[in-house]
Amino acid sequence: MQFQNTNILLGITGGIAAYKTPDLVRKLVAKGANVRVVITRSAKEFVSPLALQAVSGNTISDDLLDKDAEAAMGHIELARWADKLLIAPATANTLAKLTYGLADDLLSTLCLATSAPIYVAPAMNQQMWSAKATQSNLAILASRGVQLLGPAQGEQACGDVGPGRMLEPQEIADLLLPDVPQVLAGKHITITAGPTREDIDPVRYITNHSSGKMGYALAKASQQLGAKVTLISGPVDLTPPENVKTILVSSAQDMHNTVMQNIKDSDIFVACAAVADYRPKQNATQKIKKSEQELTLTFVKNPDILSDVAHLPDPPFTVGFAAETQNLREYALGKLSRKKLNMIAANDVSNKTIGFNSEQNALTVFWPKGEKQLNIADKNLLATQLMKIVAEKFEETQTEDATFV
Structure with missing residues (x-):
């Protein structure tokens, strides 16, 4: 009651x-x-x-x-x-x-x-x-x-x-009326959120449409479910959740370095940030002037934070996100297998009423032996649903590991 x-x-x-x-x-x-x-x-x-x-x-x-x-x-x-x-x-x-x-x-x-x-x-x-x-x-x-x-x-x-x-x-x-059982009590969770900014010159950068709202909602939900939470956030216009350690970063390389410095003591890692896959090879030291009709930039790959965490010798329970515009199930399952994740939450960002910059979202959550659809809801409500599933599947992995000891 x-x-x-x-x-x-x-x-x-x-x-x-x-x-x-x-x-x-x-x-x-x-x-x-x-x-x-x-x-x-x-x-x-x-x-x-x-x-x-x-x-x-x-x-x-x-x-x-x-x-x-x-x-x-x-x-x-x-x-x-x-x-x-x-x-x-x-x-x-x-x-x-x-x-x-x-x-x-x-x-x-x-x-x-x-x-x-x-x-x-x-x-x-x-x-x-x-x-x-x-x-x-x-x-x-x-x-x-x-x-x-x-x-x-x-x-x-x-x-x-x-x-x-x-x-x-x-x-x-x-x-x-969400029940908030302390299913994550005693757990340390590291969560990434928001976009990254990849500098072109001192006044320009490339980024994406991520608002950080989903990642911040996950951090808040995890804390309310009893976890100790570290939130590593790209540039957003959001107030950090109460009682959550928040570290602000800018570029993908910054986020990678910060995650690897903080992941050692984490039980669970949730990679919700929309990290840039590429960055300009050269970051001009002075503003690039408008002179030619065309400007060519060469890009190089950024480090893959999610994969690097999942491939650690003793990785945490690792949850990825897949923001897709087509073939959502196929791409999400491919990412789950390829990066050796424990779980992935996929959402369709081609739907303009959910996902990036929206107050709502809908997710299809996949893990190696199952899946669950989370219907459209406010991101704060959805975050609690997702973290309850994470808690349940995390406990299952601990039970499985114990049987082999």
């Missing part, structure tokens, strides 16, 4: 996935949360308010103009009561209303009136999910701090197959 003092306001909108919400309420209540439900008119076509009242133990709210409730400013009272506001399912229409600040029913009004963090669990047809208008709305909502839970991929009620399914109730409950 870890969340017995947490107040969850659940908004249910008119999608077929609304039939799962009584189970979602049960899962939230099982974690100890207090749940109150706001249901839209169209959602009542899919789920019974009486069923929701039975599992939540609270009266269901459904009308902005309810005379009895509004005599005491009921919508303001609900907005103040909530510690977290979750909309599940969140339809395309609901996301659009949130984006443009409409307040034409109780739920949309509450979204404007509350100071609580807002979470949305989308559910819609795969084409509606992929529509430019929906993706644009999601980007705007993310910029305002609205946190995304899902969606999942799979077969949909209409018969289509693709992204747009609402996450299962247990998945939503675990993301909204």
Whole structure:
């Protein structure tokens, strides 16, 4: 009952996935949360308010103009009561209303009136999910701090197959109210994050689009799960996580040197940084002047930090990242095998709503004997999911090693 003092306001909108919400309420209540439900008119076509009242133990709210409730400013009272506001399912229409600040029913009004963090669990047809208008709305909502839970991929009620399914109730409950067991207590984890900068001359450099948000989220999650954490970060515009030793570097060579100096006492190494594969062979000592129509630069390979760590005589449990734009599974499995990693987390950076510079991400995690899909979610929530898997697989390797001693 870890969340017995947490107040969850659940908004249910008119999608077929609304039939799962009584189970979602049960899962939230099982974690100890207090749940109150706001249901839209169209959602009542899919789920019974009486069923929701039975599992939540609270009266269901459904009308902005309810005379009895509004005599005491009921919508303001609900907005103040909530510690977290979750909309599940969140339809395309609901996301659009949130984006443009409409307040034409109780739920949309509450979204404007509350100071609580807002979470949305989308559910819609795969084409509606992929529509430019929906993706644009999601980007705007993310910029305002609205946190995304899902969606999942799979077969949909209409018969289509693709992204747009609402996450299962247990998945939503675990993301909204994540258990933080100290599964990494006593472990030292070194994590790299952000891009590197490779100097061309005193005023120019080459880099990439990495924001460092995923790596910083992993460092924060690892610390919360009990680990001692060293974060080695390229240039980013982020505040270092609390209680995490943070070392700032610039180039790939700097990051390589710093990792190798700090890796000796690490149990786990997570290479989340987007390290430049190449650097200019010559770093001009003076600014290169614009003179010719073309400028030719010669590049040389940077050291491979991930491979060098994985090939140490006594390597830590090594986790790589693969940011791909195509053939994600093929490239990730190839990197896992080629570099002799324990695990690799792959993400599709061709999707502009996740990955680089986004507040959300989705990962497919591979290890030698298995894999797991982590659906689209806020990077902080996703980081906790990933580090729990890392902790589990790390313990398995320790057990396997012990059997051979």
